[in-house]
Amino acid sequence: MRNLLNFLLKYNHWFLFVLLEVISLTLLFRFNNYQGSAFFTSANYLAGIVYEASSQVTRYFDLTEVNKDLTARNVELEIEVERLSQALEQYTQDTTGVANLRKEALKDYVLYDARVVNNSITHPNNFITIDKGEADGIRPEMGVVCGNGVVGIVYLTGKHHAIVLPVLNSKSSISCKIKRTSYFGFLKWEGGSSQYAYVKDMPRHSEFSLGDTIVTSGHSAVFPAGIPVGTVDDMEDSHDGLSYLLKVKLFTDFARLNNVRVLGSFNGTEQAQLEDSIHSMQP
Amino acid sequence: MQYIIRLEWFIILVLLQVLVLNHIHFEQYATPLFYIYFLLKIDSDNSRKGLMLWAFSLGLCIDIFSNTPGLNAATAVCTAFCRPWILRLFSLRDITDNFEPGMYQMGFASFFRYTIVLVLLHAFILNILDTFSLANMPTLLLKIASDTIITLIFILCVDSVRRKK
Incomplete structure (x- = not known):
């Protein structure tokens, strides 16, 4: 007994070492599927404050670039508006028609503006922190977009901050389709460059050509149909040879993300419940 | 008094790491892991247990800010655990006092x-835990080597400046 006690006393630093390592590794491995662990991430209140203060300073640095982007986007949109209103004029002379059409498209969604306060693009699993949280109406599973295209899906929410699972995370999977022909697959990122991702499970008989635009499919309530994702850059066979794998150049520049919009859906829960009930019915 | 100075270093290094250094990816790879300078500089007569507790809180603070709970904590504890051996190995034999x-x-x-040795150990464990696969061996080794080199440069520069004071 005395020897055992001596042994324990002599090597007690080993026990502390093992204890601390176990705590750390438990945190590390449980974070990936443990939704409640928002405390140990930057959705935490204190970390949120520090990041917000730092982004107050740093967000001015790339205003020139943001401005240039916005101007380009503005011009694009103006041309689009011009073209659409001309097309619309041919179909209807009724001026209330335009207003109704716009209401129809965003009828099911409410938009929240948010600012990115922390962002990474080089890890195998990246996360984005935004400065809006539960108190502002943000809930997990909401879609996030920016001016250029799709960004990701809200993962964890704190009171005033939320963590977004962007396309640049191996767990992210977003349903999307080829705009021209409507064949659909899902968008995955496999590490490497932050400008490219892959569309998987594209059927072998699908028609597309390099340079085609990829948009969200609207099959889930997270994103409405037609939000731009990227353009087809390259194609290859999938590993099992049953489908195509499309390399997509993303429209969103994740390295320079600043202002984003969160899409809250009115009908999402109903659709999710329906789909869940189907999955639980199957053996 | 010594504790207050140490706490100041702690806060400064955490903020420096999460606000500046974590955003450096020199040539897509090298990220300075300068915060372990704190662990390197703790006096030699500190017990291994104290060292590990400091390392754990340091790592956890970095983790909270960079959304990687446990990653830096696990690595820093391991580095702190190995430090007394490595220090004894490389310090001159006749230095026995603090x-x-x-x-x-x-x-x-x-x-x-x-x-x-300590920086290489730290970078090695950190990157292995971070990627958690050996599938992309060349990239992993390149990342470990580049992290080590840039961290080493930072530490040697800062230490030589502090020495002159």
């Missing part, structure tokens, strides 16, 4: 060896 590891106290060659 000293703060540094270029001035240990001489450049000893300090350089002591630093490179």
Whole structure:
């Protein structure tokens, strides 16, 4: 007994070492599927404050670039508006028609503006922190977009901050389709460059050509149909040879993300419940 | 008094790491892991347990800010655990009393060896835990090597500046 006690006393630093390592590794491995662990991430209140203060300073640095982007986007949109209103004029002379059409498209969604306060693009699993949280109406599973295209899906929410699972995370999977022909697959990122991702499970008989635009499919309530994702850059066979794998150049520049919009859906829960009930019915 | 100074260093290094250094990806790879300078400089007579507790809180603070709970904590604890052995290995035999590891106290060659071994160990564990696969071996090795080199440069620069004071 005395020897055992001596042994324990002599090597007690080993026990502390093992204890601390176990705590750390438990945190590390449980974070990936443990939704409640928002405390140990930057959705935490204190970390949120520090990041917000730092982004107050740093967000001015790339205003020139943001401005240039916005101007380009503005011009694009103006041309689009011009073209659409001309097309619309041919179909209807009724001026209330335009207003109704716009209401129809965003009828099911409410938009929240948010600012990115922390962002990474080089890890195998990246996360984005935004400065809006539960108190502002943000809930997990909401879609996030920016001016250029799709960004990701809200993962964890704190009171005033939320963590977004962007396309640049191996767990992210977003349903999307080829705009021209409507064949659909899902968008995955496999590490490497932050400008490219892959569309998987594209059927072998699908028609597309390099340079085609990829948009969200609207099959889930997270994103409405037609939000731009990227353009087809390259194609290859999938590993099992049953489908195509499309390399997509993303429209969103994740390295320079600043202002984003969160899409809250009115009908999402109903659709999710329906789909869940189907999955639980199957053996 | 000594604790207050140490706490100041702690806060400064955490903020420096999460606000500046974590955003450096030199040539897509090298990220300075400068915060372990804190662990390198703790006096040699501190117990291994105290060292590990400091390392754990340091790592956890970094983790909270960079959304990687446990990653830096696990790595820093491991580095702290190995530090006494490595320090004894590279410090001169006749130094038995308390000293703060540094270029001035240990001489450049000893300090350089002591630093490179600990930094390499730290970068190795951190990157292995982070990617958690050996599938992309060349990238992993390149990342470990580049992290080590840039961290080493940072530590040697800062230590040589502090020595002159």
